[in-house]
Amino acid sequence: MGPRAAARPILSLLLLLLLGAVVDAQPRGRILRGSEAQPHLRPYMASLQLGGQHVCGGFLIAQQWVLSAAHCTEQTNGEHFEVLLGAHSLSEPEPHKRLYRVKAQIAHPGSNIHNNRDDLLLLQLEEKAELNEHVQVLPFQREDRDVAADTVCDAAGWGTVTHSGQRPDRLQEVRRPVIDRELCNHRTRHDNTITAKMMCTDSRKKDTCKGDSGGPLVCNGVAEGVVSAGSRVCGNYKKPAIYTRIAPYAGWIDGVMASGDGDTDGDVAVR
Structure with a gap:
């Protein structure tokens, strides 16, 4: 075997290692090395959607209220989200999965596109969510x-x-x-x-x-x-x-929910 032929396996191995390193070095845009959650063990999770497409996460903090991040609204052009509750799969039929329309979405007044300060968003559903084993409020x-x-x-x-x-x-x-x-x-x-x-x-x-x-x-x-x-x-x-x-925003959250239409007494999970 000539020296060029002998070098080919080594070069191939080095190329594979290099490609692996490049792939491993590009972690942008993913839950990196996470895993699939066990279905419906996080019944508070919400998917904020526009046109049927997932945009951001959120979570149910009262029967009619979801908490999320204000920067999620930056590209909505003033359009209200819809909120999917009770889901594990975004596409497959599931017994308690339901899409709710949003009556109001209120970003914290201190939030802005230039930094991460006060990055909170409250969404009031048009009706109270139906609580069950797959839809629950998170304290x-x-x-x-x-x-x-x-x-x-x-x-x-x-x-x-x-x-x-x-x-x-x-x-x-x-x-x-x-x-x-x-x-x-x-x-x-x-x-x-x-x-x-x-x-x-x-x-x-x-x-x-x-x-x-x-x-x-x-x-x-x-x-x-x-x-x-x-x-x-x-x-x-x-x-x-x-x-x-x-925690520093608990007063603001309570105030927004109290000023919304309908009484939230007894709906808010307190810990």
Whole structure:
């Protein structure tokens, strides 16, 4: 065997390794290395849709109210979302899956397109959701204190799952540890843009991303945060996932729901 022939297997192996590294280095736009959630074990999850297409996540916090992220409205041209509840698969028939029309959607007045501050959106359904085993309200945190670093929390969504933009039909989930705000604010990470009303989770290899925005970060059974920063490069440990903490906004949430048509007394999950 000549030297050129002997070198071919080595070159082929190197090429395969290089291609694998390139693919592995392109984690944009997906729940990176997450997994399919067990069907209907997150009965609070909502899909915010336009024209029958999933745009963002959200979650039921009262029978007639869904909480999501304000930046999800940036490309809606003033059109109201529709909200899908009771779903695991976005396309397949399921016993309690139902699409609700939205009566009002209220972004926090402090939210804007230039940063991640006050990135919350409340959606009032036209009617109260029918609660059952697949549709449930999720309690949110009202005590204004930080979640301890290294606490492992869950996030889920129907966001894109490949760098080419492929979307999953079934709900995906990922578990990530909370990281200290000081570390998240390091100049090599988010460079002092993370406020006391935000929190971060480690994004090394596993992460939330585009299309997961608005979904809850659940720690010990309670929604602590809302997925924000949907345009962030995902899966990069130098750009940790950013969430809006819910507890500092509990008063605003209660006020908006109380001012909406209909009485929400007894509908809100409190922890």
